Amino acid sequence: DVKVTQSSRYLVKRTGEKVFLECVQDMDHENMFWYRQDPGLGLRLIYFSYDVKMKEKGDIPEGYSVSREKKERFSLILESASTNQTSMYLCASSRTGTETQYFGPGTRLLVL
Amino acid sequence: SQQGEEDPQALSIQEGENATMNCSYKTSINNLQWYRQNSGRGLVHLILIRSNEREKHSGRLRVTLDTSKKSSSLLITASRAADTASYFCARSGNTPLVFGKGTRLSVIA
Numbered sequence: 001d002v003k004v005t006q007s008s009r010y011l012v013k014r015t016g017e018k019v020f021l022e023c024v025q026d027m028d029h030e031n032m033f034w035y036r037q038d039p040g041l042g043l044r045l046i047y048f049s050y051d052v053k054m055k056e057k058g059d060i061p062e063g064y065s066v067s068r069e070k071k072e073r074f075s076l077i078l079e080s081a082s083t084n085q086t087s088m089y090l091c092a093s094s095r096t097g098t099e100t101q102y103f104g105p106g107t108r109l110l111v112l
Numbered sequence: 113s114q115q116g117e118e119d120p121q122a123l124s125i126q127e128g129e130n131a132t133m134n135c136s137y138k139t140s141i142n143n144l145q146w147y148r149q150n151s152g153r154g155l156v157h158l159i160l161i162r163s164n165e166r167e168k169h170s171g172r173l174r175v176t177l178d179t180s181k182k183s184s185s186l187l188i189t190a191s192r193a194a195d196t197a198s199y200f201c202a203r204s205g206n207t208p209l210v211f212g213k214g215t216r217l218s219v220i221a
Contacts, residue, residue, distance in 0.1 A: 004154070033208065040213070041213065042200070042211055042213035043200070043211040090154055092155075097207075098204040100145065100160055101157065104154050105154045106153060108152070
């Protein structure tokens with residue numbers, strides 16, 4: 001059974017903190033994605049990666065960076081968290097960039 | 113990027129009724145996918161329809177695609193309270209999936 005896990009379901013951080021969100025998939029997928037989801041705005045793509053050590057900016061990369069050192073792991077980094085980064089963060093993986101994506105359960109981040 | 117747009121934004125029906133959700137998009141696609149999200153959870157893939165297909169079924173789900181009108185619809189037949197969720201369409205072209213804003217479906221027992 002396919003599985004995408006995210007390191008935390010809920011996270012509370014202070015403004016200015018460095019935040020790491022980790023995502024692990026066990027399907028040997030090439031592609032991994034980070035989205036944020038906000039009410040009324042749907043899912044917005046932050047970054048994606050189509051191979052180890054490769055990354056591409058999505059629609060809203062500002063304030064975020066990513067790391068993909070191993071195929072199964074894709075990390076999202078908030079270098080200096082701000083209150084406007086309070087959101088639900090969803091990680092997904094897929095075999096190709098255009099086929100079915102498998103999502104993790106999400107991390108609800110609150111930045112105070 | 114241009115999101116797909118679902119219609120309606122919210123839908124409330126009685127258990128046993130059918131639910132129809134629509135999705136429109138603006139650019140050409142390779143395929144169109146529908147996902148479901150229960151409150152506070154990740155998205156779950158429901159069905160994928162390719163650009164050369166017109167209709168696809170999966171259990172109580174029926175998806176149609178009209179590429180000339182750049183639209184798709186998701187029909188859930190004989191709805192159940194457990195179908196209460198948000199439903200998203202996602203179009204696949206030359207870029208990663210682009211998700212719409214979703215339709216919130218409430219099925220009342």
